[in-house]
Amino acid sequence: MTGLRERKKQRTRDALVRTAHELFVDRGYERTTVGDIAGAVDVSQRTFFRYFANKEEVALALQRMVQERFLTAVEERPAHETPLQLLGHALGTAWDGISDALREVVPIELYIRMWQVIETTPPLLAARLRYSAEQESRLVAEIARRAGVDPDADPRPRVLVAAFSGVMQLAGRRWATGPDATVEGARRLFQGYLEQLGPALAEEWGPPRGSAGGGGGVRG
Template identity: 60%
Template sequence: MHTIESTTGLRERKKRRTREALVRCAQELFALRGYEGTTVDEIAAAADVSQRTFFRYFAGKEDVALDVQRTIESHILAAVCARPAAEPPLTALRSAVVECWDGIGEAIESVVPLELYVRTYRMIQETPQLLAAHLRRLAELEDRLTDEIARREGLPAEDPRPRILVAAFSGVMREVGKRWGDLLDGDMEGFRRRTAAYLDQIGPALAENWRS
């Protein structure tokens, strides 16, 4: 039994290393040649695997380009699901993002240097095909967050409040993400502070008289 478990663990670690190598090599090539100028064959060769192996892990260039984003999304969703049940919805969303950010930074840097990820994030924002795919993924995350908030609050699916709140939250996250990519050069602590400050503006922006 121990031998079988050890072999299984070794196999899974090897798969993880191969996947991470493909992501890292892809991002390095994207930074060097651009998204359109990079081919799947070049990514596979840089990672020292076959094209066939590449397609065991990823559907194509778009898929590998967005892989780190998927990791970030899964961290945020898991953090929201783990928040105490008594927290108000906006507090749960804000606290989840701010408190899981160290883990997100560690997850990114376990695969690629933070500076390289920031360059890839900028590329996603500037490449129509990638941006469209990224926004589709964010819409899926919004649906899952909406379901989680409704579940926490014991609300029926037709209640619009969880979706409205998550839409506001997601809009803030997209805006602060763009600012991070443009201005902060991968400063994770700066991003944490900016994220908290922006999320703190949701309530006042919706409820206060801006002209007072």
């Protein structure tokens, strides 16, 4: 059972994340200081730095949480799945309960608006891409380990992860600016885009089943 001290620390951390997101959305990332965030939570800047190295870290805290949930889901999948099955099933598992996990810290609407801030703020976008590259390396290593291949000699794990990451980034942008800005809407969109990855990598393309021309399917 989590002790009182740990629960208090978690509440402080959550308050810093929530307040930082509110200020970044209302004022802009560049115009918000660590002092602004700490003051709004009624703690010292020293307390802020016990939880986060800088305001970049607090801005990306929830996105990192979501990515960690996905990596954990990947590691817990059964060994018999193919790499593409692994990614699809882990993505579905990661979405389970994510709405509740986010709502414990911020309203979903605030999370979505913060996503838009990140996408339109060059320093934050660059930081997110750096972090994503680190997560991709971990994912490559896990897929290669499961497949029993050397990722330095066999390019397939890196190619698959690069394609997967590109699809996820595209789906994320579409979700953040689309009409269904809900967690369930995100889940449907991300899964729908991922389902197109296998067909998109096939040697031959043809019109989607049930199409007379070549339209249909998920569009980017």
